[in-house]
Amino acid sequence: MDLSSIEIFLAVASDRSVTKAAKAVGRVPSNVTTRIQQLEEDLDVSLFSRDGKKMTLTREGETFLGYANRLMALALEARQAVRPLAPSGTLRVGTMESTAASRLPAALTQFNQMWPDVSLHLTMGASRDLARDVLSDALDCALIARPPKTMGEEDSSFDAELKALEMEPVFVEDLLIVLPSGHPSIKSAADLRVGSLAALEPGCTYRRIAENWARKSSALPTSELGSYHAILASVATGNTAGVMPRSVLDLMHWPMPVQTHQLGPVETLLVYRRNDRPSAFNAFHEVLSATKGRDIRLATN
Amino acid sequence: MDLSSIEIFLAVASDRSVTKAAKAVGRVPSNVTTRIQQLEEDLDVSLFSRDGKKMTLTREGETFLGYANRLMALALEARQAVRPLAPSGTLRVGTMESTAASRLPAALTQFNQMWPDVSLHLTMGASRDLARDVLSDALDCALIARPPKTMGEEDSSFDAELKALEMEPVFVEDLLIVLPSGHPSIKSAADLRVGSLAALEPGCTYRRIAENWARKSSALPTSELGSYHAILASVATGNTAGVMPRSVLDLMHWPMPVQTHQLGPVETLLVYRRNDRPSAFNAFHEVLSATKGRDIRLATN
């Protein structure tokens, strides 16, 4: 029994899907399948019942889920307990709007419980600006979106800034175009029947990915909005397509079913300066890693 | 952080020696060294202080020790909890005298706490007889000593019986010749200055290994005794050399320091019939595996 298998198990259990879980933990589906099978063979019990393409926990799987959560929590606690000096002081964290909404709440709650002496300063912003702030020491670290490598050339200064920083993938988001309800399904930007694209600030990587995608076939204007709620409201008017990751869309239980189109996976990176990590940073880093692939809702523990 | 690394860590912590720990968990010392170093790097803290050739836990190592024990216990509990039907009924276990004395108490205590519905029947005997009893279904499983392969030819029927059974190494014993205090240290059987060898029954593998060793240079008679206490008492008379594993010798805090000579490592195997495992057997097997390499004294939990 391996802790990494348990992490994978938790992801599958909370997504009820091998494919989703694979994305969540940053692996390939075939790998997830085999690790689950190994775990089942090791425990000599079947954890999931595969009826059709749904993965639902068996009764044994349910009881194991409880232990799996406790095991991961205990491992994290052990990790933190051996840290020679308890972190304290201030940690300045930059984050994208979307990450703050969907993935951070669970991690931040846990972090606060573990290290009440650290005061966390959260700054929201676009990936570009955040990266620059980390470089200039206005922030200790930031969660930003990795620009697809096809976009690297068109913004070489951003690319250079990233190279000067240490980085590590922590989440994978499924970036979506959200269409008004009733809009016919689309294959490319040419099929869009809206007047504009709704997104956040210009420095936002998600926005730039979407604009890049739209530019190939049509010339839509982008209307800039301040929040994802505003974007959704704008989509509801019928004449706008919104840009946001699936995790954010899932979060706001929107009354109507919306039509979506996938722009593909986008990694969220934790970036920080080399050789300059406040003691609280390592603790934050570990809590984030442990949150990887977990359900957005807090683990019941 | 890997559960097998933690198992290795526990062994090193309780033996304060990588060589001993390597034997206890059935690995090679270099491997143990590497795994400990990996663990230390992963946790970014040093767990042991290497002053000279002693491995002593650092303060951080001490705190990690607590978590390591809890982690292993929780993993074992998880394993048992998913077992679809709680084992019950009877499990007939055969064991060598020595294993019953040194290794089993901790495991049996834990097993009883976990599965009070199983009534364990313990039978003591020599490896040969135990193997035969498992084959004939007089026992469900047994803990026996693996005869060195150089001895395989001279007792081919025992060898054939073992081949018919499933087997798995669970402990490694350090087999000793125990000499009377004051006896000069020896390099081979030729240096013995005693009148006889004290051991258990003829079917006992340890006895046969020792007789094999003694035969090469001298022709000592073997005096048969009923227990390890009797053997030690006999050694104390000054005219006998005893045969027993180190774990047993360590157990009886004998007043005088005794001179010993190593006959080498001997594996203890758990043997059982293929395709015939009572539900309680799997549970017993798992508890035994978890006990592997742990300190003889019960883990403080």
Add this chain to the structure above:
DNA sequence: CGTCTTAATTCCGGAAACGAGATCTTTTCA
């Protein structure tokens, strides 16, 4: 004070495990 022994570490080659992609099968949805 040197030599001998024992223990830990380092180094290296073979073996096993692992992860990614391609392919196959089955389910579901249009």
Add this chain to the structure above:
DNA sequence: TGAAAAGATCTCGTTTCCGGAATTAAGACG
């Protein structure tokens, strides 16, 4: 009924892991 999607299976290249040999360092003993 056909197309799309998801899970399982297979293969292959890579990484990791383990065991043995060589190396280094620390005590033991004369």
